Amino acid sequence: xxxxxxxxxxxxxxxxxxxxxxxxxxxxxxxxxxxxxxxxxxxxxxxxxxxxxxxxxxxxxxxxxxxxxxxxxxxxxxxxxxxxxxxxxxxxxxxxxxxxxxxxxxxxxxxxxxxxxxxxxxxxxxxxxxxxxxxxxxxxxxxxxxxxxxxxxxxxxxxxxxxxxxxxxxxxxxxxxxxxxxxxxxxxxxxxxxxxxxxxxxxxxxxxxxxxxxxxxxxxxxxxxxxxxxxxxxxxxxxxxxxxxxxxxxxxxxxxxxxxxxxxxxxxxxxxxxxxxxxxxxxxxxxxxxxxxxxxxxxxxxxxxxxxxxxxxxxxxxxxxxxxxxxxxxxxxxxxxxxxxxxxxxxxxxxxxxxxxxxxxxxxxxxxxxxxxxxxxxxxxxx
Amino acid sequence: xxxxxxxxxxxxxxxxxxxxxxxxxxxxxxxxxxxxxxxxxxxxxxxxxxxxxxxxxxxxxxxxxxxxxxxxxxxxxxxxxxxxxxxxxxxxxxxxxxxxxxxxxxxxxxxxxxxxxxxxxxxxxxxxxxxxxxxxxxxxxxxxxxxxxxxxxxxxxxxxxxxxxxxxxxxxxxxxxxxxxxxxxxxxxxxxxxxxxxxxxxxxxxxxxxxxxxxxxxxxxxxxxxxxxxxxxxxxxxxxxxxxxxxxxxxxxxxxxxxxxxxxxxxxxxxxxxxxxxxxxxxxxxxxxxxxxxxxxxxxxxxxxxxxxxxxxxxxxxxxxxxxxxxxxxxxxxxxxxxxxxxxxxxxxxxxxxxxxxxxxxxxxxxxxxxxxxxxxxxxxxxxxxxxxxx
Numbered sequence: 001x002x003x004x005x006x007x008x009x010x011x012x013x014x015x016x017x018x019x020x021x022x023x024x025x026x027x028x029x030x031x032x033x034x035x036x037x038x039x040x041x042x043x044x045x046x047x048x049x050x051x052x053x054x055x056x057x058x059x060x061x062x063x064x065x066x067x068x069x070x071x072x073x074x075x076x077x078x079x080x081x082x083x084x085x086x087x088x089x090x091x092x093x094x095x096x097x098x099x100x101x102x103x104x105x106x107x108x109x110x111x112x113x114x115x116x117x118x119x120x121x122x123x124x125x126x127x128x129x130x131x132x133x134x135x136x137x138x139x140x141x142x143x144x145x146x147x148x149x150x151x152x153x154x155x156x157x158x159x160x161x162x163x164x165x166x167x168x169x170x171x172x173x174x175x176x177x178x179x180x181x182x183x184x185x186x187x188x189x190x191x192x193x194x195x196x197x198x199x200x201x202x203x204x205x206x207x208x209x210x211x212x213x214x215x216x217x218x219x220x221x222x223x224x225x226x227x228x229x230x231x232x233x234x235x236x237x238x239x240x241x242x243x244x245x246x247x248x249x250x251x252x253x254x255x256x257x258x259x260x261x262x263x264x265x266x267x268x269x270x271x272x273x274x275x276x277x278x279x280x281x282x283x284x285x286x287x288x289x290x291x292x293x294x295x296x297x298x299x300x301x302x303x304x305x306x307x308x309x310x311x312x313x314x315x316x317x318x319x320x321x322x323x324x325x326x327x328x329x330x331x332x333x334x335x336x337x338x339x340x341x342x343x344x345x346x347x348x349x350x351x352x353x354x355x356x357x358x359x360x361x362x363x364x365x366x367x368x369x370x371x372x373x374x375x376x377x378x379x380x381x382x383x
Numbered sequence: 384x385x386x387x388x389x390x391x392x393x394x395x396x397x398x399x400x401x402x403x404x405x406x407x408x409x410x411x412x413x414x415x416x417x418x419x420x421x422x423x424x425x426x427x428x429x430x431x432x433x434x435x436x437x438x439x440x441x442x443x444x445x446x447x448x449x450x451x452x453x454x455x456x457x458x459x460x461x462x463x464x465x466x467x468x469x470x471x472x473x474x475x476x477x478x479x480x481x482x483x484x485x486x487x488x489x490x491x492x493x494x495x496x497x498x499x500x501x502x503x504x505x506x507x508x509x510x511x512x513x514x515x516x517x518x519x520x521x522x523x524x525x526x527x528x529x530x531x532x533x534x535x536x537x538x539x540x541x542x543x544x545x546x547x548x549x550x551x552x553x554x555x556x557x558x559x560x561x562x563x564x565x566x567x568x569x570x571x572x573x574x575x576x577x578x579x580x581x582x583x584x585x586x587x588x589x590x591x592x593x594x595x596x597x598x599x600x601x602x603x604x605x606x607x608x609x610x611x612x613x614x615x616x617x618x619x620x621x622x623x624x625x626x627x628x629x630x631x632x633x634x635x636x637x638x639x640x641x642x643x644x645x646x647x648x649x650x651x652x653x654x655x656x657x658x659x660x661x662x663x664x665x666x667x668x669x670x671x672x673x674x675x676x677x678x679x680x681x682x683x684x685x686x687x688x689x690x691x692x693x694x695x696x697x698x699x700x701x702x703x704x705x706x707x708x709x710x711x712x713x714x715x716x717x718x719x720x721x722x723x724x725x726x727x728x729x730x731x732x733x734x735x736x737x738x739x740x741x742x743x744x745x746x747x748x749x750x751x752x753x754x755x756x757x758x759x760x761x762x763x764x765x766x767x768x769x770x771x772x773x774x
């Protein structure tokens with residue numbers, strides 16, 4: 001019994017020693033994992049985009065247009081900051097980025113509204129340099145438009161002699177309410193930070209293991225025995241389990257990031273997520289010759305993993321070929337599972353597909369790492 | 384004078400030998416750029432999110448609710464993935480990431496509708512997936528307004544009104560949306576235009592740190608200085624020329640792919656945009672020199688460089704606008720060269736703004752180059768005396 005266990009324990013202890021003796025790895029493992037979430041939280045602190053400046057060009061200069069602007073200005077999303085006499089003036093403001101949108105009322109706006117058969121137009125120009133400007137301007141304006149439009153319709157029907165209740169039934173036969181589920185006040189940070197937390201764990205562990213592998217090779221200390229595989233994996237697992245528990249369990253509760261999931265489920269999710277990343281990284285680390293090589297590749301992989309996972313950009317709109325590749329990366333399943341549990345309150349059973357996928361990846365990469373280690377060991381023995 | 388050029392040439396040749404002696408790093412960098420370009424240009428089918436899957440919960444289960452669902456299914460850009468009579472089932476599907484929105488037709492919908500009691504429909508969207516949730520929200524909004532209009536149209540038709548008149552009745556007020564400089568609302572155009580130069584910048588930064596730091600790590604800096612005749616400036620120029628040429632080729636290639644082949648729009652001056660990219664490349668190289676000058680240990684400088692350049696993607700403000708960031712974070716965003724490149728891009732490609740608008744950002748990028756001169760004494764000493772921790 002002890003004969004079998006002893007080399008594993010030795011590999012475990014020596015890996016721990018190497019991690020803590022290596023300031024580069026310690027920085028990545030501990031400082032980066034703890035500092036990065038704070039920085040991202042600071043960047044997205046305000047969550048919502050409010051008071052996007054908008055210029056007004058009101059050629060109709062009518063009570064109706066003023067009423068519309070008054071209602072719109074009450075929306076927190078935008079702020080009417082400039083009143084211009086011509087489109088040219090407003091375009092100049094947009095070009096200088098003093099405003100991010102323009103609303104334009106044509107001269108005949110009030111006349112068209114007064115005409116029982118007329119259709120009045122409003123033109124809305126949105127700065128596309130950030131999609132969040134467009135969202136803030138367009139959606140809030142659309143809501144005011146719908147409300148005003150219904151009032152106009154009711155007035156017109158009433159003028160025709162239609163009963164008010166019937167007119168309402170005509171205009172909007174079935175009104176609706178809209179509710180944001182799970183994270184009602186959530187903004188950009190609430191959406192992105194859970195995905196970023198998972199990415200930080202994935203990438204720091206990935207870099208760290210590759211760096212350790214590279215250093216060991218540079219110093220001719222590498223060992224490719226099976227017990228070394230298990231020992232190295234368990235050393236990383238032990239350190240990261242604690243970090244992951246802080247990051248995924250504690251951090252969202254401390255910094256007011258959505259956290260409606262069960263802590264127990266999150267602690268269970270961490271297990272296959274870390275194991276899959278560790279064996280995945282150990283597979284890659286076999287090919288890393290020295291510490292710095294391929295660092296650029298590892299760094300740029302962060303952006304690719306994030307987008308390929310189908311979180312910022314919906315997974316339904318990702319070509320199949322990329323999606324199949326994404327399914328081989330632990331991050332993809334881990335991030336979705338964490339968002340389902342943490343941000344949408346799913347149970348582990350509900351997000352079972354992703355959970356099982358993580359265990360499958362763990363198994364696949366464990367077998368692959370064992371094979372790669374075995375091959376490397378035979379190669380080394382030749383020399 | 385001639386001797387200076389001779390020395391620069393000597394350092395340059397030495398550097399080329401070194402570059403090709405360990406091609407992995409070089410190939411990795413060019414490979415990353417090619418892979419990223421290919422990846423981001425092929426990732427977003429068509430560039431606009433549409434047909435996000437939603438669920439309909441039919442608690443009414445009458446002929447009219449089924450007809451309503453039928454009409455919704457006929458609405459373009461709506462993908463009804465699940466029709467059920469159980470709200471928990473739909474909610475679970477949302478928790479599993481299968482759908483982004485839920486539409487609930489209440490019980491008694493039919494009877495209330497015919498009694499003109501205006502039954503209330505509810506729809507639910509998720510915020511946990513921003514693009515998916517927003518798109519589903521817009522789809523569902525269009526869907527309810529269209530179906531609501533359909534009822535009105537039918538009543539008015541029975542009264543004998545023509546479709547043209549009906550249209551104005553149903554929609555007496557309309558918004559004409561104009562998406563300035565990206566009329567298709569193409570997410571790919573918006574995202575890739577900043578992300579790819581950002582990745583190129585990251586490569587410039589890391590490779591510059593590596594090129595200089597490797598001399599320090601392997602203690603070959605004396606040979607390097609010797610080739611330069613002991614002149615720090617000559618040593619730097621000779622070393623950076625081959626890399627700079629490579630970055631510029633990558634930059635021009637990236638521009639040609641985006642603005643020629645992929646057809647991304649440039650409403651202003653292409654040459655000024657290219658000039659901005661060139662300054663950005665120089666600024667990232669200069670930042671690399673500054674970092675390795677401040678931290679002459681290769682691995683530390685690389686780690687800090689990686690953290691610094693990754694933050695640039697968020698701090699540049701092209702996804703979450705800088706105007707909504709906290710004041711200290713806002714201040715921090717100015718020390719990210721990518722922020723300045725992004726603003727030059729907005730001015731030149733989207734706004735067709737006059738050059739005065741871009742000049743401050745071009746000057747800011749130049750300031751990064753000036754800053755790298757300030758670390759010259761420290762870096763020079765490190766090259767000569769190796770006075771830094773080796774590990």
